[in-house]
Every structure is written in structure tokens, then in C-alpha cells.
Amino acid sequence: MDTEEQLNRAFLALGDPVRRAIVARLSRGAATVNELAEPFDISLQAVSKHIQVLEQAGLVSRTRDAQRRPVHLEAARLERLTAWIDTYRLAAEQRFRALDALLASTDGGAAATEEKKQ
Amino acid sequence: MDTEEQLNRAFLALGDPVRRAIVARLSRGAATVNELAEPFDISLQAVSKHIQVLEQAGLVSRTRDAQRRPVHLEAARLERLTAWIDTYRLAAEQRFRALDALLASTDGGAAATEEKKQ
DNA sequence: TCATTGATCAACCGATCTGTTGAATAAAGA
DNA sequence: TCTTTATTCAACAGATCGGTTGATCAATGA
Secondary structure (H helix, E strand, C coil): CCHHHHHHHHHHHHCCHHHHHHHHHHCCCCECHHHHHCCCCCCHHHHHHHHHHHHHCCCEEECCECCECCEEECHHHHHHHHHHHHHHHHHHHHHHHHHHHHHHCCCCHHHHHHHHCC | CCHHHHHHHHHHHHCCHHHHHHHHHHCCCCECHHHHHCCCCCCHHHHHHHHHHHHHCCCEEECCECCECCEEECHHHHHHHHHHHHHHHHHHHHHHHHHHHHHHCCCCHHHHHHHHHC
């Protein structure tokens, strides 16, 4: 399973309010499909599909307990997402700070100001 | 503009490899649509649409420089995404650590083990 | 003014997504 | 065995997505 593909699936999975609510719920502990479906006004089958999407993204996993299939949050996968975002966020912020420093230093500030105001 | 809706758009926006590549590129500095389109084998119009998706998500903004429209990364919006993810990731990890502690403490470990192995 | 450059708008197409309903499967319990 | 509970599978409909091409707009520069 490609990592790029997993990133894709994970971000797409979180791009839905029902699935984000499911993730939020699971952060407080494992739950069955029925339990997860309870707050929503959609069919159980629709919720089951949402869980499959989250599972394919690696964001949740499932075990078996008799006829129940408890769903668990995979915190490690969430961390991969923040890691991806932070890579670029921090790069952008650092670049911005470097520009600030340049701006503050004596002269040569013209070009820096040009970029800064954009 | 609803915050929930913005979260949605932002996660969906990052759920596409072209848009993630654009974000990565912009973390190294602003760029025009033409510059952003250069690495891809798709039409300029397609890239323009991707940028509009990112803009609607609040992940990028644009200024004007003659007939060019430089695109800038909005690091603050990226931070909101990590903040959302971390809220639930940290909750899940803390719960897990609490379970570990319970497990390590003398007896009463049966129920904890039960959850832990799932 | 007219051609060029940079980018967007509009209409369209095929694929994927989110929901539905109805049927099927799997395990537990009477 | 028969019923109930928990969940999934299958087929479908409508909406949205990502791409295309062709036309248009806006600013520069000759």
C-alpha cells in the first residue's frame, strides 16, 4: 500500500463531517457500529460505509467481539497527517521569519518588503 | 463562513496529490499559476481550479502583480488542521496511557487487558 | 491600437462519493 | 432449530469531482 495513497485516503476521509465525528467519538474509546451510528440521522449502512472508508485510510481498525465489530482509533495514523502538514507549515513560517529578520536588518530591505506585503 | 465547513474544505483540499504538491511548493515561497502548473501534465485550467479549491478552503490566498496572480500559502490555516487532529490524537493516546497505568497497577487488570488487546 | 501574456469562465464528460432500500451473513440466545 | 442482534453486501440514484476544450477577460508592451 502506497504511502502517498494512504495520505490521500486519510485526508479525504477527514473531509466529511460524519467521519470526523466518528473519529472524535473514538478518541474517547472503542465503539461498535451501532453505537457510532446512534447520533446520526442516516442509515446504519451509510455509517458502516463511512467506517470502511476510515479503515481503508488506516485511521481505524476493528476487532471482533461475538457478533459485534468494535472500531478503534489508530492514533499513529493521525500523527502521520500532522507530520505531513507540519513539514510545510513550519517551512513556510521559518521562511517568513527569515524575511522578517532581513527586513529588520539595515538596508537591502526593499526586495524583502516587496515579498512581505504580498 | 462556517468553521466546520472550512475544516471540511481544507481536509478535502489536501486529499488530492496535485493540491498537496502545490502546498509543498508554496511552502518554499509564493508562485504564479503558470509556475505552479509547470510540473504537472494537466492543463493550466485544471491547475487553476485546484488553486481555487485551496483558496476556498482558506489554505492559500492571492494578490495581484500586473497580470500575474501570485499564490501564497496560509500557514495559519494549516495550523488549524493540526490542532483539530491533535485534539483527538492526544485524547486517544492519553486514554491509552491511562489504561497502561491501570494495567501495571496491582490487580483489576482483567478489564484493562480486555480493552488493550482489542 | 493591436498582439501577447497570464489567468479565468463555461460547458461538458466520465468517475467517484454519499446516500438509499432490500437481501444476506454470522454469532448468540431461547 | 428458530429468532434476534449486529453488521455487511448489492444495486441503484443523484451530486460532486477532476479533467478536457474553446472562448473570454485583464494588463502589458510594441
